[in-house]
Amino acid sequence: MGAKIPEQPDVESAIHHQHHRPPVPPPRRISPPAHKPWIACLVPLIFVIDILLFVYTMYVNDCPATTGSDRCLLYDSLGRFSFQPLSENHMIGPSPATLIVMGGLETKLVVVDGQAWRLFSCMWLHGGLIHLLANMMSLLFIGVRLEQEFGLFRIGFLYILSGLGGSLASSIQLQSKVSVGASGALFGLLGAMVSELVMNWTIYSNKCAALSSLLFVVVINMAVGYIPGVDMSAHIGGFVSGFLLGFILLVRPQFGWVNQKYLPPGYDAKHVKPKFNCCQYLLWTTALVAFITGYLVGLLYKSYFLFLKHC
Numbered sequence: 001m002g003a004k005i006p007e008q009p010d011v012e013s014a015i016h017h018q019h020h021r022p023p024v025p026p027p028r029r030i031s032p033p034a035h036k037p038w039i040a041c042l043v044p045l046i047f048v049i050d051i052l053l054f055v056y057t058m059y060v061n062d063c064p065a066t067t068g069s070d071r072c073l074l075y076d077s078l079g080r081f082s083f084q085p086l087s088e089n090h091m092i093g094p095s096p097a098t099l100i101v102m103g104g105l106e107t108k109l110v111v112v113d114g115q116a117w118r119l120f121s122c123m124w125l126h127g128g129l130i131h132l133l134a135n136m137m138s139l140l141f142i143g144v145r146l147e148q149e150f151g152l153f154r155i156g157f158l159y160i161l162s163g164l165g166g167s168l169a170s171s172i173q174l175q176s177k178v179s180v181g182a183s184g185a186l187f188g189l190l191g192a193m194v195s196e197l198v199m200n201w202t203i204y205s206n207k208c209a210a211l212s213s214l215l216f217v218v219v220i221n222m223a224v225g226y227i228p229g230v231d232m233s234a235h236i237g238g239f240v241s242g243f244l245l246g247f248i249l250l251v252r253p254q255f256g257w258v259n260q261k262y263l264p265p266g267y268d269a270k271h272v273k274p275k276f277n278c279c280q281y282l283l284w285t286t287a288l289v290a291f292i293t294g295y296l297v298g299l300l301y302k303s304y305f306l307f308l309k310h311c
Contacts, residue, residue, distance in 0.1 A: 091128025162188020169237025
């Protein structure tokens with residue numbers, strides 16, 4: 001009987017199957033969930049507060065009683081809330097005396113009389129209807145987008161500290177005039193938008209277009225400061241304060257960083273980029289030192305110089 005010859009494995013077939021194995025799937029891309037915008041509530045609140053304070057300022061002003069109803073603008077329609085004559089206030093608003101009563105910024109009252117609270121109160125007042133409308137339109141246009149992106153607390157700190165920086169610069173420049181308005185705080189928001197773009201440069205796809213459009217808005221708003229009666233020093237002080245604060249408050253993780261809670265099990269966290277790069281740390285530190293130094297120098301300069309002058 002003939003023995004059975006064992007079947008030999010088909011070598012060619014094995015090689016053929018090895019060459020036609022299904023490709024290994026690429027590693028799963030790790031990415032955090034999409035950013036959910038914050039609900040803007042602070043900026044609308046500031047909008048309402050500024051309007052209500054302007055209405056109350058006009059009530060306190062009482063143009064018919066102090067100036068005469070025959071000289072007040074729109075007396076027949078507004079009565080007690082009517083505006084001062086244009087020869088006294090070309091912004092269509094109250095008298096300078098009323099603004100001082102309401103908390104307007106005047107250098108002598110801040111330095112000699114120690115009413116430092118006016119550095120804060122003046123940013124909530126407005127010199128007239130035109131002034132109010134211009135600032136409120138800018139507030140909604142700039143502030144809502146920033147609050148949706150960075151949240152209530154960071155934009156709140158940015159708004160207040162920039163406003164104080166504008167008030168401080170205004171008090172150094174002005175001698176006998178009254179300064180009011182949210183312009184310092186608003187220019188602080190503009191300055192922060194510029195520094196935020198520089199700080200978070202890597203996450204922007206169309207960098208040149210973003211920078212050029214933002215600088216265009218800044219230049220247009222700065223040009224408004226040359227209109228007679230507008231306090232340019234508050235604009236510059238607020239812009240510089242906001243520019244420095246943007247590096248401190250609006251820093252975002254660099255492109256490619258992923259929070260560890262979004263990493264799959266077993267993934268080596270060493271392959272994830274650090275949250276911030278060296279340039280961001282350097283800008284953050286430099287801006288913090290410059291901001292604190294600028295505030296201290298401004299306060300010391302103003303206190304010493306004007307105390308000697310009015311002593």
